[in-house]
Amino acid sequence: MEAQFIKRFHYCLILLSWVSISFSQVPKDMVTIGAGSYVPLYGTTDKKPVFIKSFLLDVYPVTNQQYLEFLKKNPNYRKSKIKRLFANTTYLSEWSGDLSFGQLNANAPVTNISWFAAKEYCECQGKRLATLDEWEYVAMADEKRKDARSREEFNKYILSWYEKNKTYNNSVGKTFKNYWGVYDMHGLVWEWTFDFNSIFLSGESRKDKDTDKDLFCGSGSVNATDLMNYAAFMRYAFRGSIKANYTTKNLGFRCAKNIAN
Amino acid sequence: MSNFIKKVLVLCVACAASIACKQNGDSTTNYADISVGDEMIAELTAPPFVPKPVGDRPAKKLIVNMEIKEIEGEMADGVKYVYWTFGGSVPGSFIRTRVGDEVQFTLKNHPDNKLPHNIDLHAVTGPGGGAASSLVAPGHEKTFNFKCINPGLYVYHCATAPVGMHIANGMYGLILVEPEGGLPPVDKEYYVMQGDFYTKGKNGEPGMQPFDMTKAVDEHPDYVVFNGKVGALTGDKALTAKVGETVRIYMGNGGPNLVSSFHVIGEIFDRVHIEGGDAINKNVQTTLIPAGGSAIVEFKVDVPGTFILVDHSIFRAFNKGALGMLKVEGAENAKIYSGTTQEGIYHPEGGTIQNMPKSGNGKDVVVNKTLAQQITDGKNIYGRTCFACHQSEGQGIPGAFPPLAKSDFLNADPNRAVNAVLHGLSGEITVNGKKFNSVMTSQNLTDQEISDVLTYVYNSWGNNKTKVTPEMVKTQRAKPAPKSKDMHE
Numbered sequence: 001m002e003a004q005f006i007k008r009f010h011y012c013l014i015l016l017s018w019v020s021i022s023f024s025q026v027p028k029d030m031v032t033i034g035a036g037s038y039v040p041l042y043g044t045t046d047k048k049p050v051f052i053k054s055f056l057l058d059v060y061p062v063t064n065q066q067y068l069e070f071l072k073k074n075p076n077y078r079k080s081k082i083k084r085l086f087a088n089t090t091y092l093s094e095w096s097g098d099l100s101f102g103q104l105n106a107n108a109p110v111t112n113i114s115w116f117a118a119k120e121y122c123e124c125q126g127k128r129l130a131t132l133d134e135w136e137y138v139a140m141a142d143e144k145r146k147d148a149r150s151r152e153e154f155n156k157y158i159l160s161w162y163e164k165n166k167t168y169n170n171s172v173g174k175t176f177k178n179y180w181g182v183y184d185m186h187g188l189v190w191e192w193t194f195d196f197n198s199i200f201l202s203g204e205s206r207k208d209k210d211t212d213k214d215l216f217c218g219s220g221s222v223n224a225t226d227l228m229n230y231a232a233f234m235r236y237a238f239r240g241s242i243k244a245n246y247t248t249k250n251l252g253f254r255c256a257k258n259i260a261n
Numbered sequence: 262m263s264n265f266i267k268k269v270l271v272l273c274v275a276c277a278a279s280i281a282c283k284q285n286g287d288s289t290t291n292y293a294d295i296s297v298g299d300e301m302i303a304e305l306t307a308p309p310f311v312p313k314p315v316g317d318r319p320a321k322k323l324i325v326n327m328e329i330k331e332i333e334g335e336m337a338d339g340v341k342y343v344y345w346t347f348g349g350s351v352p353g354s355f356i357r358t359r360v361g362d363e364v365q366f367t368l369k370n371h372p373d374n375k376l377p378h379n380i381d382l383h384a385v386t387g388p389g390g391g392a393a394s395s396l397v398a399p400g401h402e403k404t405f406n407f408k409c410i411n412p413g414l415y416v417y418h419c420a421t422a423p424v425g426m427h428i429a430n431g432m433y434g435l436i437l438v439e440p441e442g443g444l445p446p447v448d449k450e451y452y453v454m455q456g457d458f459y460t461k462g463k464n465g466e467p468g469m470q471p472f473d474m475t476k477a478v479d480e481h482p483d484y485v486v487f488n489g490k491v492g493a494l495t496g497d498k499a500l501t502a503k504v505g506e507t508v509r510i511y512m513g514n515g516g517p518n519l520v521s522s523f524h525v526i527g528e529i530f531d532r533v534h535i536e537g538g539d540a541i542n543k544n545v546q547t548t549l550i551p552a553g554g555s556a557i558v559e560f561k562v563d564v565p566g567t568f569i570l571v572d573h574s575i576f577r578a579f580n581k582g583a584l585g586m587l588k589v590e591g592a593e594n595a596k597i598y599s600g601t602t603q604e605g606i607y608h609p610e611g612g613t614i615q616n617m618p619k620s621g622n623g624k625d626v627v628v629n630k631t632l633a634q635q636i637t638d639g640k641n642i643y644g645r646t647c648f649a650c651h652q653s654e655g656q657g658i659p660g661a662f663p664p665l666a667k668s669d670f671l672n673a674d675p676n677r678a679v680n681a682v683l684h685g686l687s688g689e690i691t692v693n694g695k696k697f698n699s700v701m702t703s704q705n706l707t708d709q710e711i712s713d714v715l716t717y718v719y720n721s722w723g724n725n726k727t728k729v730t731p732e733m734v735k736t737q738r739a740k741p742a743p744k745s746k747d748m749h750e
Contacts, residue, residue: 090372090400152475156461160471162375163343165331190375230423230474234376237422241377241398248399250375 030056030257031181033138038147040136041232042199052137057130058254060172060183061109061191062121064101070121071099077117084245087114091247107171109189109252115244118192118253127255129194132239134256136232139186141179149229158186158231168250186231192253196239292410295320295361302326303364305354308452308488309500311511312357315439320361327354328369329378329397329432336458336484337491337582338659338695339467344431344489345378345419351489352454352515353417353434358384360438362409366391372400377421382407383553384415384436392420412440414537414555416513425517429459429477431489433515435555447559448506454513455521455550455572455583456489457482464581465656480518485577487570487585492660494570494585496696502562504591507531509559516552522573523550523558525587527566530558547573562589564598567700569661579649584661588698604705626709626731632716635728639717642710647718650701655722661699663692666722675715675727677743679734682711684742708734 026032033056037049071078078098079091093112096102101110115129122128130138142148149155161167168189175187185191242248300322304312330349336342347353358364368380377398381390385407388394394405419432435452459477460470464484476483487494494500502508514521524547533545537555542548548556562568570585571578578584593600627634647665651657655665665671670692671678680686685703689696706714708731719727 093372155474156471159474163331163471165333165343165373165375230426233422234426237396238377238398241396241401241421246398246401248401249372250399 026056027257029059031059032259033057033134033180033182036137036146038137038140040133041229042236050133052134054259055130055134056127056257056259057134057138057180057182058127058256059181061189061252061254062118063107063172064104064110065106067110067113067121068099068101070124074120074124077120082117086116086245087247088245091117093247094249105169105171108169109172109184111168111189111249111252112247113192113252114247115192115196115242119194121253122255125255127257129192129253130256132193132195132198135185135191135193136235138178138180138182139235141182141185143176143178146179149232155229155231159234161187162231162234168252189250189252190235190238190248192251193239196242197244199236199239292360292412293408297322297361297363300324303356303358305348305356306452307348307350307354308352308454309494311355311437311450311452314446314450315357315359315443317442318359320359320363323358323362323364325356325364325366326369327366327380328371329374330371331374331376333469335490336460336470336486337465340460340462340465340491341469342458342460343469343471345376345427346431347380347417347419347434351431351433351456352452352513353432355434355452355511356417356436358409358436358438359443360409360412360441362438363406364409365404365406366395367402367404368395368397369402370397370399374399378419378427378432379403379421380417381420382415382417382436384409384411384413384417384438386410389420390417396421409438412438412539414438414511414513414534414557416515416553416555418515418553425477426472426474428515428517429457430472431456431515433513435511435513437511444509444557447509449500449502449508451500451508451510453487453494453500453510453570453585454489454515455485455487455519455523456515457517457519458484458486460484477517482519482581484582485519485572486582491582495660496586496698498660499567499586499588499698500570502587502589504562504565504589504594507559507561508587509557511555511557512548512550513537513555514550514552518552519572519574519577520552521550521583522547523556524548524571524573525558525560526569526571528560528562528568528587530560532559533557562587564594565589565591566598567698579658584658586661630709630713632720632728635713635716636720638710639713639715642706642714643717646704646706647714655718657692659695661697663690663695663697663699665718665724667693667724669693671718672725672727675719675729675733676737678715678718679711679729679737680743682706682715683734683738708738 032054035052035054037051039049075081079095080098082091090112091114094102094104119129140147140149142151142154170188173183175184177183178185297320303323303325306312327347329347331343331345332349334342334344344351370378377396379392379395379397381392383390385391387407391405391407395403397403415436417434417436419427421427435454459473460483461473462470512523530545530548531543533542533548534557535542537557548558550556566589568587568589570587572583650662651665657664670690681701682704685701687700689698711734712729712731715729719725
């Protein structure tokens with residue numbers, strides 16, 4: 001047990017050292033997201049913009065193949081080993097074994113993954129999960145614009161995914177490349193964010209008239225900044241329905257990284 | 262003696278108090294205290310059917326297991342839509358309880374689903390009607406409990422953000438809380454719910470149609486339907502009853518936007534539980550059903566025939582799909598309804614009403630009328646005679662009125678078409694692979710008019726360009742009306 005832990009730690013160290021050697025460059029499969037500010041749908045009661053510092057983000061969500069490589073080095077996160085505290089029973093439920101993703105597409109995003117596992121994966125790469133505000137900031141870009149949220153066609157595109165079944169087994173990189181050079185923010189799977197539950201939704205989404213609980217909300221009402229942004233409403237509602245050890249078929253993740261000074 | 266007076270007085274006061282209590286409405290005060298017996302798994306049914314009545318069973322702990330499924334379905338012929346459902350149907354499974362029941366409600370979100378959901382049952386007294394306790398991620402389930410303390414017919418629906426979209430995609434249904442001892446027994450009970458739908462393409466545009474948020478916000482539905490789709494209650498899916506039976510319809514309106522003016526053509530509701538509550542109105546023609554509301558309507562069917570259920574905001578019925586059928590079989594009752602007893606020609610300038618001559622007189626026949634002229638005149642006749650049912654482009658109304666456009670039934674036999682106009686047509690026919698079972702009445706047109714209108718129809722919308730002459734009509738008119746069997750083959 002202890003030996004395993006040390007071993008895993010060791011692998012993380014190797015990765016970290018590799019990352020630190022190349023800190024001045026943008027790592028392969030990541031792009032730089034420029035600094036900026038925007039008004040998120042929720043989270044700013046005064047409806048003032050939040051400022052996003054420049055950071056790095058994975059171009060694609062983490063795939064089954066990549067996650068398999070991680071599991072080879074981190075036995076504690078294999079489906080037969082993982083602690084229930086860190087992932088519920090549907091963790092990697094479509095994998096046929098500890099080190100086999102079965103019939104799933106190697107190049108499809110890994111799903112049925114818990115927040116704990118996603119966070120661990122990123123940390124082992126010397127990365128971290130993106131914050132909710134960072135994720136939403138990147139997600140508001142279409143092919144040409146940093147902020148396409150008011151574009152009706154863009155919203156329709158996102159909404160149409162919510163109505164398509166079984167996209168989780170599609171390969172990464174098949175949707176559009178956005179302004180920042182990032183793929184699959186929409187149209188493939190939901191993604192974990194570091195503070196996914198910082199906007200607390202009760203599930204009673206019409207409760208948001210209650211200003212004492214300014215984050216206790218999730219629907220078209222007083223505290224939301226854009227009543228027409230149905231696509232974003234659904235992301236916030238989804239995040240409100242999950243807990244850190246939950247795993248679902250349409251929920252994957254990607255990693256972010258601070259830019260070293 | 263004085264003791265006796267005292268007793269009487271006490272009794273009177275007690276009487277008065279109990280009456281006062283009754284008048285205050287005993288619905289909420291007592292039912293919370295009803296204790297429950299053993300557990301029972303609730304029977305859930307898909308529309309148009311309802312679970313069996315509670316009868317005189319005692320209050321129980323009722324276990325309800327509701328599964329949420331996001332499924333692809335058909336909005337109309339060739340029009341696909343992804344429905345979000347409670348129990349796999351739109352409206353969702355019917356839940357039947359009685360006052361005093363303690364419901365243990367488990368909401369299960371199928372792992373294949375993409376979205377979180379929850380449920381707000383209007384029958385629940387508590388925050389969000391259950392919504393606050395039931396937000397459930399895909400692949401998970403949640404349980405909460407509530408006690409039915411108000412009898413009535415209640416809507417339930419999903420209340421997850423964006424609420425309107427979840428409802429617009431079909432996430433609503435009905436939960437009935439019967440009074441103690443149950444509702445009075447009837448012969449037939451059905452479950453119908455109206456809903457408005459907003460699609461990217463306009464009404465009838467084929468293929469997969471995504472939800473259109475802008476139209477929903479503007480409240481401009483492309484479809485207004487009963488039980489989730491056009492034709493859910495027509496043809497062989499029509500509701501049925503026999504003459505003499507009493508029919509009860511649990512009628513709800515999921516919205517999300519429109520209010521329904523619910524009406525059954527050719528029937529009068531004997532009793533209506535207004536808005537699904539205790540108040541009963543009698544002899545009602547059309548009852549208003551709010552979005553997120555309901556009504557229980559009851560009527561005895563006295564005569565046979567097809568009775569059409571509509572939202573009497575009538576363009577919704579004939580152009581957007583809010584049309585269903587109740588087929589009643591049994592013996593005619595001429596005292597209540599005679600059918601047509603006489604046909605005549607009305608002369609506004611005076612004179613007596615005359616019978617329509619059985620064979621067309623030749624007077625109106627125009628000799629050597631050109632095809633173009635026939636088509637022009639025929640189009641006018643079509644516009645005032647045929648248009649209402651067969652529609653502007655001959656497309657008909659799925660499940661109700663057969664199409665005339667590219668119609669195999671029409672093109673197969675012009676004489677049969679002539680006879681349909683002359684004598685009417687009823688009973689089951691198959692047109693372009695779809696079955697229809699409606700009634701077309703005989704049309705009071707002259708030989709020339711019939712030949713013109715049919716020529717117009719045959720020369721429009723991809724039909725085989727048959728030219729129908731007045732002589733052809735005259736020949737058919739001279740013959741006895743064909744038997745219905747011959748018309749259908």
